[in-house]
Amino acid sequence: xxxxxxxxxxxxxxxxxxxxxxxxxxxxxxxxxxxxxxxxxxxxxxxxxxxxxxxxxxxxxxxxxxxxxxxxxxxxxxxxxxxxxxxxxxxxxxxxxxxxxxxxxxxxxxxxxxxxxxxxxxxxxxxxxxxxxxxxxxxxxxxxxxxxxxxxxxxxxxxxxxxxxxxxxxxxxxxxxxxxxxxxxxxxxxxxxxxxxxxxxxxxxxxxxxxxxxxxxxxxxxxxxxxxxxxxxxxxxxxxxxxxxxxxxxxxxxxxxxxxxxxxxxxxxxxxxxxxxxxxxxxxxxxxxxxxxxxxxxxxxxxxxxxxxxxxxxxxxxxxxxxxxxxxxxxxxxxxxxxxxxxxxxxxxxxxxxxxxxxxxxxxxxxxxxxxxxxxxxx
Amino acid sequence: xxxxxxxxxxxxxxxxxxxxxxxxxxxxxxxxxxxxxxxxxxxxxxxxxxxxxxxxxxxxxxxxxxxxxxxxxxxxxxxxxxxxxxxxxxxxxxxxxxxxxxxxxxxxxxxxxxxxxxxxxxxxxxxxxxxxxxxxxxxxxxxxxxxxxxxxxxxxxxxxxxxxxxxxxxxxxxxxxxxxxxxxxxxxxxxxxxxxxxxxxxxxxxxxxxxxxxxxxxxxxxx
Numbered sequence: 001x002x003x004x005x006x007x008x009x010x011x012x013x014x015x016x017x018x019x020x021x022x023x024x025x026x027x028x029x030x031x032x033x034x035x036x037x038x039x040x041x042x043x044x045x046x047x048x049x050x051x052x053x054x055x056x057x058x059x060x061x062x063x064x065x066x067x068x069x070x071x072x073x074x075x076x077x078x079x080x081x082x083x084x085x086x087x088x089x090x091x092x093x094x095x096x097x098x099x100x101x102x103x104x105x106x107x108x109x110x111x112x113x114x115x116x117x118x119x120x121x122x123x124x125x126x127x128x129x130x131x132x133x134x135x136x137x138x139x140x141x142x143x144x145x146x147x148x149x150x151x152x153x154x155x156x157x158x159x160x161x162x163x164x165x166x167x168x169x170x171x172x173x174x175x176x177x178x179x180x181x182x183x184x185x186x187x188x189x190x191x192x193x194x195x196x197x198x199x200x201x202x203x204x205x206x207x208x209x210x211x212x213x214x215x216x217x218x219x220x221x222x223x224x225x226x227x228x229x230x231x232x233x234x235x236x237x238x239x240x241x242x243x244x245x246x247x248x249x250x251x252x253x254x255x256x257x258x259x260x261x262x263x264x265x266x267x268x269x270x271x272x273x274x275x276x277x278x279x280x281x282x283x284x285x286x287x288x289x290x291x292x293x294x295x296x297x298x299x300x301x302x303x304x305x306x307x308x309x310x311x312x313x314x315x316x317x318x319x320x321x322x323x324x325x326x327x328x329x330x331x332x333x334x335x336x337x338x339x340x341x342x343x344x345x346x347x348x349x350x351x352x353x354x355x356x357x358x359x360x361x362x363x364x365x366x367x368x369x370x371x372x373x374x375x376x377x378x379x
Numbered sequence: 380x381x382x383x384x385x386x387x388x389x390x391x392x393x394x395x396x397x398x399x400x401x402x403x404x405x406x407x408x409x410x411x412x413x414x415x416x417x418x419x420x421x422x423x424x425x426x427x428x429x430x431x432x433x434x435x436x437x438x439x440x441x442x443x444x445x446x447x448x449x450x451x452x453x454x455x456x457x458x459x460x461x462x463x464x465x466x467x468x469x470x471x472x473x474x475x476x477x478x479x480x481x482x483x484x485x486x487x488x489x490x491x492x493x494x495x496x497x498x499x500x501x502x503x504x505x506x507x508x509x510x511x512x513x514x515x516x517x518x519x520x521x522x523x524x525x526x527x528x529x530x531x532x533x534x535x536x537x538x539x540x541x542x543x544x545x546x547x548x549x550x551x552x553x554x555x556x557x558x559x560x561x562x563x564x565x566x567x568x569x570x571x572x573x574x575x576x577x578x579x580x581x582x583x584x585x586x587x588x589x590x591x592x593x594x595x596x597x598x599x600x601x602x
Contacts, residue, residue: 120447120468162581198474198571215472220583261583268467283581286449287468 013124060087102135132305192265224262327361
């Protein structure tokens with residue numbers, strides 16, 4: 001027994017997925033990818049491991065500390081295990097598919113590995129699924145990404161979707177407009193990110209009241225838009241605010257079932273984003289279902305994309321009932337099995353003769369047994 | 380989703396600040412059921428005069444944990460607890476201005492005369508706050524070895540567990556009674572209204588509405 005237990009122990013944050021959950025996860029991934037594909041997003045499949053300097057440049061840089069590294073005995077170069085797939089897709093778009101027509105639509109799904117789990121997400125390995133729209137920023141592009149991901153999530157069974165829109169470059173732009181130095185700007189950004197109204201009091205006027213208005217703007221989309229409109233902005237900050245306003249109008253008409261909130265101060269996790277970004281939540285579910293937004297490839301090309309975290313998503317969708325299956329007693333004609341499978345049944349074949357086929361079917365977790373050429377439900 | 384899970388759970392800490400917190404809740408129109416005040420009751424979750432809000436009473440450190448995991452959507456926690464855990468999932472949008480005290484380093488009175496904090500390179504600290512202590516000393520270039528205790532830190536120096544402690548100081552009476560003197564202040568502490576990040580995003584009107592309600596009460600009290 002002791003040897004068995006020692007073998008079962010896995011490193012922290014890694015786990016075996018068993019039936020029916022493993023199958024359920026695979027089915028959810030397939031359904032997400034089918035929706036992405038339906039909108040013209042074609043699948044790419046980057047490798048699990050690649051050279052560190054390409055993996056961790058550009059959008060991947062924010063995850064340097066989360067990356068497992070190993071030495072490639074062939075090239076003697078350092079490699080990293082991907083902590084995120086967005087950077088890999090961005091690399092593909094910027095190199096091998098540089099000449100492909102824009103806008104380029106790519107989708108992906110795969111396992112990623114992190115060095116550390118957090119208390120809220122102890123898993124160190126989990127699946128990401130997402131898609132990227134590469135080659136230009138536009139209101140239409142942002143809206144396409146958001147509506148497609150919302151459709152995919154609703155299709156796999158997520159109820160009460162919430163979308164929280166953020167503008168990670170907005171606060172830095174506002175701070176530049178207010179003439180704050182780099183250090184104060186960083187403090188302001190962190191305090192707004194934490195919603196720490198108390199500590200914001202350290203800023204004098206006019207910065208103090210502007211920052212407070214940004215803090216108070218966090219909330220339902222309509223109040224956020226009204227409060228942001230109160231601000232007297234110019235240049236980049238005004239542009240960001242107006243873009244957000246346009247996007248909200250667009251989404252309200254095209255995706256009215258989404259709960260839309262705005263958080264102009266949100267920054268954590270959006271380090272590489274360059275414009276309107278968003279986080280997806282579902283009511284009563286711990287953590288984020290996914291996040292996305294605008295960013296730039298390493299060559300400066302604009303892109304917008306989204307990533308879904310399957311570990312959180314599976315908490316938000318109803319557990320699939322383990323489906324029906326028919327037990328084929330030993331000696332049942334093969335054609336009977338073919339016919340049932342063609343009708344969509346799952347069959348479980350008996351490999352030796354038994355006295356009681358019904359009991360054997362039950363022991364193997366079947367819901368039906370083949371009797372007189374027909375699947376009969378077990379009583 | 381059942382109707383019950385749409386309730387907002389609010390976690391409040393047992394102990395010294397509870398009385399002040401209940402006053403703020405009362406001002407917001409939230410009055411817990413009588414069992415809340417009954418010391419004989421074994422109940423842990425309480426309904427209130429507001430149908431949509433239930434209260435849970437837990438240890439102060441656990442308030443942060445319940446709210447971070449979304450088991451409670453709102454809570455009241457001191458910023459000592461928030462600094463110790465530094466959960467990204469907790470927003471602290473409002474300082475309630477109650478439970479005022481501070482976090483400080485203290486050592487035995489007889490040690491103070493011959494001790495210059497500027498010359499420390501390594502200290503051993505008994506504390507409930509190992510993360511805050513380590514960060515505080517690291518920022519000063521001092522390596523801190525922390526011994527985690529859950530209470531009665533003031534006993535540690537006199538019994539030889541270690542010479543210095545980091546603890547909350549309200550009036551200083553407990554320190555004095557145990558022959559200790561405050562040598563360094565780390566941070567001011569007050570109670571904050573905290574909310575779970577996902578709850579604020581998915582129930583913006585409900586949770587946001589309560590944050591605003593408490594904001595008005597705090598503004599009213601300050602005016």
